[in-house]
Amino acid sequence: MSGFLSLHGIRKEFDGVVAVETFDLDVEPGEFVSFLGPSGCGKTTTLRMVAGFEQPTAGTIRLAGKDVTYAKANERNIGMVFQSYALFPNMTVADNIAFGLRVRKEEGSARSDRVSELLDLIHLPDKAKSYPNELSGGQQQRVALARALAIRPQLLLLDEPLSALDAKIRDDLRAEIRRIQRQLNITTIYVTHDQEEALALSDRVVVMSKGRMEQVGEPFEIYNNPATGFVASFVGQLNRLPVTVEDPALGRIRLGRYELRTTSMIEAPAGAGLSLMMRPEEITLDDAEENVLEGIVETVTFLGSIVRVQIAVEEGKLIADLFNERLLELPEAGDSTQISFPPHACWVMA
Amino acid sequence: MGGARRPPLARFGSWLGVLPFFLFSGMFLIAPAVILAYRSLEGPDGTLTLDNYRALTTNTVIAAYSMSIRISLTTAVIGGLIGFFLAWAVSMGGLPRPFRSGLTTFSGVASNFAGVPLAAAFIFTLGRVGVLTALFELIGVDLYGGGFTIYSYWGLSLVYLFFQIPLMVLVMLPALDGLKQDWREAAENLGATPGQYWRRVALPVLLPSILGTMILLFGNAFGAHATAYALTGGLLPLATLLIGQQISGDVLNNPGLGYAVAMGMVFIMGLSIVLYSILQRRSERWLG
Numbered sequence: 001m002s003g004f005l006s007l008h009g010i011r012k013e014f015d016g017v018v019a020v021e022t023f024d025l026d027v028e029p030g031e032f033v034s035f036l037g038p039s040g041c042g043k044t045t046t047l048r049m050v051a052g053f054e055q056p057t058a059g060t061i062r063l064a065g066k067d068v069t070y071a072k073a074n075e076r077n078i079g080m081v082f083q084s085y086a087l088f089p090n091m092t093v094a095d096n097i098a099f100g101l102r103v104r105k106e107e108g109s110a111r112s113d114r115v116s117e118l119l120d121l122i123h124l125p126d127k128a129k130s131y132p133n134e135l136s137g138g139q140q141q142r143v144a145l146a147r148a149l150a151i152r153p154q155l156l157l158l159d160e161p162l163s164a165l166d167a168k169i170r171d172d173l174r175a176e177i178r179r180i181q182r183q184l185n186i187t188t189i190y191v192t193h194d195q196e197e198a199l200a201l202s203d204r205v206v207v208m209s210k211g212r213m214e215q216v217g218e219p220f221e222i223y224n225n226p227a228t229g230f231v232a233s234f235v236g237q238l239n240r241l242p243v244t245v246e247d248p249a250l251g252r253i254r255l256g257r258y259e260l261r262t263t264s265m266i267e268a269p270a271g272a273g274l275s276l277m278m279r280p281e282e283i284t285l286d287d288a289e290e291n292v293l294e295g296i297v298e299t300v301t302f303l304g305s306i307v308r309v310q311i312a313v314e315e316g317k318l319i320a321d322l323f324n325e326r327l328l329e330l331p332e333a334g335d336s337t338q339i340s341f342p343p344h345a346c347w348v349m350a
Numbered sequence: 351m352g353g354a355r356r357p358p359l360a361r362f363g364s365w366l367g368v369l370p371f372f373l374f375s376g377m378f379l380i381a382p383a384v385i386l387a388y389r390s391l392e393g394p395d396g397t398l399t400l401d402n403y404r405a406l407t408t409n410t411v412i413a414a415y416s417m418s419i420r421i422s423l424t425t426a427v428i429g430g431l432i433g434f435f436l437a438w439a440v441s442m443g444g445l446p447r448p449f450r451s452g453l454t455t456f457s458g459v460a461s462n463f464a465g466v467p468l469a470a471a472f473i474f475t476l477g478r479v480g481v482l483t484a485l486f487e488l489i490g491v492d493l494y495g496g497g498f499t500i501y502s503y504w505g506l507s508l509v510y511l512f513f514q515i516p517l518m519v520l521v522m523l524p525a526l527d528g529l530k531q532d533w534r535e536a537a538e539n540l541g542a543t544p545g546q547y548w549r550r551v552a553l554p555v556l557l558p559s560i561l562g563t564m565i566l567l568f569g570n571a572f573g574a575h576a577t578a579y580a581l582t583g584g585l586l587p588l589a590t591l592l593i594g595q596q597i598s599g600d601v602l603n604n605p606g607l608g609y610a611v612a613m614g615m616v617f618i619m620g621l622s623i624v625l626y627s628i629l630q631r632r633s634e635r636w637l638g
């Protein structure tokens with residue numbers, strides 16, 4: 001299988017230090033893929049290799065059937081949006097957007113048609129004559145997006161485009177980026193360290209850690225079936241308790257004095273020490289048939305639609321996210337409580 | 351917002367902070383200028399007159415201004431260009447790091463090297479019996495036979511360049527650092543060649559600082575007195591030398607005219623400062 005963009009066996013070293021290794025990815029036409037991972041995991045480096053600003057130490061990059069591994073950046077016809085906007089300060093908004101067309105020697109009238117088309121697309125038709133320093137951060141990033149799209153790129157790359165913006169503008173612009181991407185059906189790679197952003201925007205997410213791909217999948221799958229402990233804890237909140245396996249076939253495990261059960265596979269022999277994991281939203285403060293623990297409420301944080309409760313149990317601490325509407329009364333710090341979670345909502349990992 | 355008025359004491363306090371500035375500029379800028387203006391309107395007998403200003407149109411004075419302006423322009427443009435390329439070479443031309451710190455240190459020293467020591471240094475190296483002149487002779491190049499002399503227009507320009515180039519380097523280095531790597535990559539990404547990037551982005555962004563610094567160099571050379579005097583005595587007619595001759599000379603002596611020539615220089619300097627600050631403001635907006 002080979003996609004519209006395909007990265008094969010990509011590896012990048014800087015002075016012998018590995019920044020990215022064994023990176024394999026096929027992106028379909030029109031697909032929106034995010035690279036998600038903590039700082040320094042190699043997201044930007046991978047994106048820059050696709051853009052042509054870095055050359056891989058090994059591996060090949062193919063775009064629309066052509067090997068572009070060593071093609072020059074200015075010959076790839078890929079649009080890129082930078083975290084810092086990188087608008088040219090000496091040019092108006094219109095001239096910034098027209099820049100790529102101008103260096104392509106595109107004719108004047110076609111150029112100005114294209115510029116107004118893009119100004120409409122980003123909802124800034126009356127800012128054509130403004131200079132970048134007269135715009136807000138969010139407006140500047142819209143212009144940067146329009147500038148990247150003006151050249152009708154085969155591929156759109158965005159490197160943390162929202163991280164310099166306020167939370168409110170970030171949410172608006174995030175939706176805007178997705179709308180424009182769908183409207184143009186442009187193949188897109190989006191780099192972020194914000195898991196919410198990656199989950200909300202993407203068709204698929206590539207979770208990265210220390211230069212390696214940890215998991216590639218749809219947001220739903222990444223969240224619900226994390227392939228590794230790293231993915232499980234990096235994407236979303238996660239509870240972890242130390243357990244020992246009692247009967248792998250029946251999914252029986254032991255946590256201190258409690259006997260618990262999981263329906264997910266246990267790939268370890270009886271007696272092995274593992275971690276039991278579950279998402280905070282799977283925990284309820286009710287009694288149940290099985291998987292019931294006793295604990296003491298430590299803190300209660302009201303977050304609007306949910307209430308986050310931290311509970312001390314015998315073997316550690318748990319976070320429970322409770323829906324506001326379902327609570328008859330708010331738990332209080334110091335309360336002793338019962339905690340339960342269904343066997344299908346927990347799993348074990350090393 | 352209808353805020354409460356600040357108490358009088360606080361208002362007074364905020365004025366107190368700028369008091370040293372006004373004292374300083376009053377003592378060293380405004381008072382001398384007023385005295386200068388007054389003296390330039392004084393005739394030899396102490397009466398007020400415009401004669402000194404009329405005398406500014408005489409051939410000697412015009413020649414002096416013209417020579418000063420030409421030599422300042424020449425060294426500002428040549429020094430500016432060479433300085434810019436040197437700064438470019440060490441900041442983005444791919445020269446190894448030590449070159450940069452070496453050049454910065456040298457420029458810091460050389461840009462302040464002026465007056466009698468500088469003139470002496472050049473006389474010892476490139477004077478008629480200077481070390482370099484002799485070395486050139488050894489390899490068969492007869493500088494002075496070929497018409498060169500450091501006591502001339504180009505000789506003095508060469509000496510001025512010795513502090514003009516370093517000054518340009520010192521001012522341009524931070525400006526070049528202000529060019530964002532992202533701009534170059536964005537241009538490249540949009541299909542621009544390195545040449546297109548320089549022509550359409552980097553140079554236009556740098557232009558205000560390049561021009562502004564050249565104006566600075568112009569002023570630097572225009573006001574120089576000691577270097578020119580020490581090197582050429584009174585051989586080259588420069589405005590600053592003319593002032594010296596008129597005010598304290600024993601052959602020519604017309605202080606009133608000297609002060610009027612000085613006022614003319616103040617006017618030209620003032621113009622350059624205005625131009626410089628306009629360009630500086632623009633460049634700060636882009637590179638800040």
Ligand SMILES: Nc1ncnc2c1ncn2[C@@H]1O[C@H](COP(=O)(O)OP(=O)(O)OP(=O)(O)O)[C@@H](O)[C@H]1O
Pocket residue numbers: 014018019037038039040041042043044045046193
């Ligand atoms: N030009 C370079 N020279 C040397 N090392 C580099 C260079 N660029 C990146 N690295 C190293 O490669 C690794 C990956 O860096 P990269 O910038 O790709 O991380 P990232 O995932 O984008 O992180 P962030 O979220 O902080 O932007 C880091 O350890 C970094 O120090």
Ligand SMILES: [Mg+2]
Pocket residue numbers: 043044045
């Ligand atoms: Mg990065």
